[in-house]
Amino acid sequence: MKVTLFSFAKKDNSTARPTMSSGTEYDCYLKDGTSVVDPVIVLDLPSKTSFTKYTYAYIQEFGRYYFVRDMTADGLLWDVSLVCDVLATYKSEIGNSNLYVLRSSYTYDGDIIDNYYPLGVTHTNNRTTADNPLVANGSNAYANVNGGCFILGIVGATGVVYSANAVYGSIHYFAFNRSNLMTLVSKLLDNNIWNGVLDSDDMSIELQKSIVDPMQFIKSCIWVPVPYSEMTGTEFTTIWAFGIQFSGITCKEVSQNPPHKLFNTTLTTPKHPLAASRGVYMNCEPFSRYQLWYPPFGLFDLDTTAMCSGTQITCQADIDLISGAGKLSVAGEGDGKYLVKTKSQVGVPIQLSQVSYDYVGTATGMIGGALGMIGSAISGNLAGAAMSGLGMIGTATDAMRPTVSSIGGNGGYSDLSGRITLLAQFYHMPEEDNAHAGRPLCQNKTLSTIPGYQKIMDGDVAINGTAGEQAAIKAYLEGGYFYE
Numbered sequence: 049m050k051v052t053l054f055s056f057a058k059k060d061n062s063t064a065r066p067t068m069s070s071g072t073e074y075d076c077y078l079k080d081g082t083s084v085v086d087p088v089i090v091l092d093l094p095s096k097t098s099f100t101k102y103t104y105a106y107i108q109e110f111g112r113y114y115f116v117r118d119m120t121a122d123g124l125l126w127d128v129s130l131v132c133d134v135l136a137t138y139k140s141e142i143g144n145s146n147l148y149v150l151r152s153s154y155t156y157d158g159d160i161i162d163n164y165y166p167l168g169v170t171h172t173n174n175r176t177t178a179d180n181p182l183v184a185n186g187s188n189a190y191a192n193v194n195g196g197c198f199i200l201g202i203v204g205a206t207g208v209v210y211s212a213n214a215v216y217g218s219i220h221y222f223a224f225n226r227s228n229l230m231t232l233v234s235k236l237l238d239n240n241i242w243n244g245v246l247d248s249d250d251m252s253i254e255l256q257k258s259i260v261d262p263m264q265f266i267k268s269c270i271w272v273p274v275p276y277s278e279m280t281g282t283e284f285t286t287i288w289a290f291g292i293q294f295s296g297i298t299c300k301e302v303s304q305n306p307p308h309k310l311f312n313t314t315l316t317t318p319k320h321p322l323a324a325s326r327g328v329y330m331n332c333e334p335f336s337r338y339q340l341w342y343p344p345f346g347l348f349d350l351d352t353t354a355m356c357s358g359t360q361i362t363c364q365a366d367i368d369l370i371s372g373a374g375k376l377s378v379a380g381e382g383d384g385k386y387l388v389k390t391k392s393q394v395g396v397p398i399q400l401s402q403v404s405y406d407y408v409g410t411a412t413g414m415i416g417g418a419l420g421m422i423g424s425a426i427s428g429n430l431a432g433a434a435m436s437g438l439g440m441i442g443t444a445t446d447a448m449r450p451t452v453s454s455i456g457g458n459g460g461y462s463d464l465s466g467r468i469t470l471l472a473q474f475y476h477m478p479e480e481d482n483a484h485a486g487r488p489l490c491q492n493k494t495l496s497t498i499p500g501y502q503k504i505m506d507g508d509v510a511i512n513g514t515a516g517e518q519a520a521i522k523a524y525l526e527g528g529y530f531y532e
Contacts, residue, residue: 049109051076051089051128053116056104061524063139064532065113066104079127084110085514086117091126105130112137134520135529138511142521143496143531145509149489151528153500156487158327159357164485165478167334174318174472180343181311182273182365182374182394182464193461197223197276198398199302199369200232201268202287214281214301219267221302221370222287225276228298229269232287233400235294236266270372270395273464274309276300307369313468316360317380320474327487330477331356339471344463345376345392354387355380361387363468367394396461486528495531503528 052071058064079088087107091099105114105128114130135142151164183192201219214221224232281301287294317338320330330336331352338350342363355361358381366375372395378388480487486501495502507525511518 049076049078049089049107050074051091052106052108053099053102054104054106055101058104058136058532059530060115061135061527061529062532063135063142063530065136065139066106068106071104071106072102076128084112085132085516087114087130089128089130091128093124093126095124099126099128104133132517134513134517135524138509138513138517138521139531141511142509142525144494146492146494147507147509147525148505149491149493149495149498149502150505151486151501151503152489152493152498153482153484153486153502154498156327156489157491158323159329160327160488160490161329161332162327162488165480168476168478171473171475172321174474176315176318176470176472177467178313178315180464180466180468181313182343182367183466193271194226195275196271196273197225197279198229199223199268199270199272199372199395200229200266200299201370203265203267214303216370221307222284222299223274223276223279223281223302223369224297224299232294232297232299235297266400268370269398269400270370271398272309272367272369272372272395274367274369278309280304302369304369309367309369311365311367313363313365314360315363315468315470317355317358317470318472318474322477326477326480328356335475335477337473337475340378340388341466341469341471342376342378343466343468344394345374345388345390348378348388348390350378350387351385354385357381361470365394369395372396392463394464499531501528501530 050073052068052073054066054071056066056070058066074091074093076089076091079090082088087110089105089107099119102119103116105116106112107114107130113133113136115133117129117131119129120127183195200222201216202222203219279300279302281303283298283300285296285298287297287299320336322335323330333352336352336356338352338355340348340350340361340363342348342365345365350361360381362379364377364379366377368374372393374392374394376388376390376392377386379386482501484501486503489498495504502525504525507522509518509521509525511521
């Protein structure tokens with residue numbers, strides 16, 4: 049019987065084979081009582097020769113490759129103990145098999161999260177910012193009262209044909225800038241404007257005005273962060289209300305149907321520094337975390353699984369011009385899944401008199417009742433809206449590991465300050481060993497097409513071999529091996 053011996057270095061869990069030309073062929077015979085899988089061969093040589101350089105063998109009659117386990121010399125006889133290298137012996141059968149590959153060093157699926165390596169606590173912070181469209185003057189400080197407009201609900205506006213879209217029940221809604229609102233307030237408090245309307249013979253106009261408050265006809269006043277120039281309704285320089293003509297006052301009807309204003313903002317999504325090399329899963333929890341700060345709606349944790357592949361998020365604020373209530377919708381790219389869907393009071397209710405204030409339907413429900421307001425338009429302090437109590441609690445789409453709650457504003461100017469900010473935390477990862485551990489693949493593959501390290505889910509390979517060899521191949525493939 050012939051045996052070919054090699055000086056060949058290889059990994060135990062590898063299918064690598066030596067080239068036959070690199071080996072030396074010798075005559076041998078089997079020792080009595082040996083096996084085919086783990087044989088002991090005897091070399092009978094005419095001279096004393098050292099075989100210690102040989103580490104590998106091939107026996108053609110058995111069709112198997114072997115590792116040399118040990119060599120024992122007894123004069124001119126050498127007992128060589130061999131153990132079958134099942135991966136090299138059945139390399140063709142393994143390579144032709146189509147199996148489910150869990151990990152591979154040759155190719156991978158970057159969408160699959162790889163938890164092979166531990167996650168450290170060190171991280172890098174990143175901020176992406178955009179101007180807040182609700183800051184009416186376009187800056188990133190506090191809202192400028194002059195940059196927005198005042199929406200007044202006036203009862204009994206007659207004498208001029210107004211648009212039906214500006215009328216809700218018996219109330220007409222008009223937009224004023226600050227200057228014209230001050231002019232209207234001054235006219236309402238001017239005794240001359242009431243001559244011919246109130247009868248001074250019965251009692252003084254001042255006393256009658258204390259009984260019939262001239263400003264009670266203004267049912268609501270909300271400041272909204274919408275420039276007067278962006279209001280699209282018809283503009284008037286004269287208002288007819290409660291039978292009196294007020295001239296020299298410029299205002300616009302709130303004729304948008306429905307009466308609302310949309311603000312859209314897009315922010316670029318920063319990516320984990322390792323996402324390009326390891327896979328997009330690095331942009332997901334727990335490797336990356338994202339939070340959105342959008343005044344006055346609050347601070348939200350974002351679901352990273354819905355934004356890891358996209359390059360931007362879109363924020364849409366929808367402001368009701370009548371009540372000042374606002375809705376915020378934040379969506380990622382692709383599937384259009386909402387990351388945030390919440391509400392907050394955006395408009396600031398303004399007090400125009402000392403009589404009870406009407407907060408107009410939905411505004412009362414939104415912010416939980418009447419607010420205690422300070423200041424008055426009579427003294428020119430139109431920005432005197434005070435904060436009292438918490439506003440609507442916003443609800444963000446659940447993130448994988450939420451850490452904060454969102455708290456909406458309650459209609460104060462201080463809530464309308466600051467830029468929209470996307471906060472990102474990227475956690476550092478240890479160096480990977482792709483050559484010896486691979487990356488997630490999770491696909492059915494013909495094994496010979498993806499050389500290198502492989503880890504197989506079910507390593508059953510059809511071979512013309514013993515049960516022990518089949519079990520050994522299965523254990524190697526499922527534990528991780530190298531197709532070389």
